[in-house]
Amino acid sequence: MSKKMIAIVMMVCMLIMGLPLSSLAATDNSKMEPALSHVKSIQAYSDLAFYGQKLTKVEIKYSGNVDLTNVTADTYTLLDRGYSNPDFTEVTIDSVDVKGKTVTLNINVDTEALENNGYIYTGDVVDGPRAKNPVGLYSTGPWYRDVEGVIYFGNSAVDQYENNTTGKGYQTRESLELKLFHAGETSAEAACLANEDGSYNENGLWLPTMDANYGKKGFQSFEALGIEVPTTATDGDDFVKGWAYFPKGYSENSSKKYPLIITITGGGTSYWRLPDGTNNFGTGLNFDxxxxxxxxxxxxxxNIHDRSTGGGSEYKFWEDDYNVIQYFINEYNADPEAITLSGNSRGTIAANTIASEYPGLINTLVLNNGSMGTGIAGLDMFAGVWGAEEWQAAAENGMSIWAFDGELDTNNIALYQTAIAYYEAAGWSDEWIAENLRLTGFPTQLYYYWGETDHSTTKMTYWYFYDNLYYGPDVEIVDGELVYNSKLEVGDTYQLKGKLTNGDYVKDGFDYIIYGETLCDWVLTRD
Incomplete structure (x- = not known):
């Protein structure tokens, strides 16, 4: 009997027995189209990308006799809430890999600048705002969820969100809110990683997301490590919030001393907490x-989670941070002679404040999109400008400083020259000053590519130049990678125009220097 006749007989028998014809496919060894009904599990992965901790790939494991030979990115629709807007937006799938019964979706980590992204966004003549909407990012932009999972965004009376009257945002989500479905399926049928309140959906096809950079080999929260440093804040937390990473081979029982690097994030991304307990813990790490x-x-x-607002009238972040530093010196072998503070925006003010309040404590300051010598304990954020006392203490203790500016953003030229004058007066040689007082400027086109303002220098510094030399401003970004049209040599100088203000370019005429060390090497290997 032919195979065709066998199939007809089996079909007739199944109809008589009341069995669904769909089960014939497996009996006939025919292939089934990919569908959620044939999915065993879905695994999401996140890792650091330019915009922060972000979705990088999704693995879909199928069961049964599913035909995966013709799957492409178009086979799938993947959604998540956007950074700039909490509406669900399609995640860009760059490519698809198939191995056995597993399909891997490789997720876009390149630019997600929007069509209305403007090149010149500030100054006398403006094209329009910089604009982006990364999808699959853990950190939100101008929206957040409260402890009940309610979303607060904007001030519209006609959308599905509550008005954001607190102005809070930059919150690390409890879970990515991915939705996956195949061609031929609808969004209503999608497999959802999160519940409606944003919490992880334990009863679905999605496994818990695998987040690189965390865990025993990555960052762990102070709480998980049992680190309890009392805080001066009085708004609901008993201890300083933060994260710690220990290098490979670390042992607190060893006599070895370890350099201590402390990162402090910016104003909006700093730790905040509302009276009901809603907070943004984690953003200090995940954002930049x-x-x-x-x-x-x-x-x-x-990564110490300072507050830039709130905390109560007795809150003194500099005391909290000092106590954390002392704790790690005493309990974890941190080297008191090798302490570096790296600040982002408001984090530079925090770093300057700690350095000026405790002279000799900090060895190195890395200042991204912030001002040298701005930050004095007890004064308002931008009111604490260093005078002779603070600069003289910094110079006498030989504290090293490297500041990074975006072309259309912060301007450290005059402050850099002020610093040099104080360090010269303290007796440091020209050679030492050239090595230990540095100012770098990045051109605006690098930020434009990503839809970022030039205030996103922390991201720029750490994504591209943490362990790579910067060869000057004649550079562009192609497919996420730096492409130099020409490279300057170490010791050469370059200029940036800066912002056009009242008819003048504010940085025009200043010579920046090309340095021969990466940021990583400069911090960790110089004498």
């Missing part, structure tokens, strides 16, 4: 990536 980049450098790395 500076802490993650110091992993595998041989240093102990901390």
């Amino acid at each position: 990536g500076s802490g993650f980049r110091w992993m595998d450098s041989g240093a102990i790395v901390l």
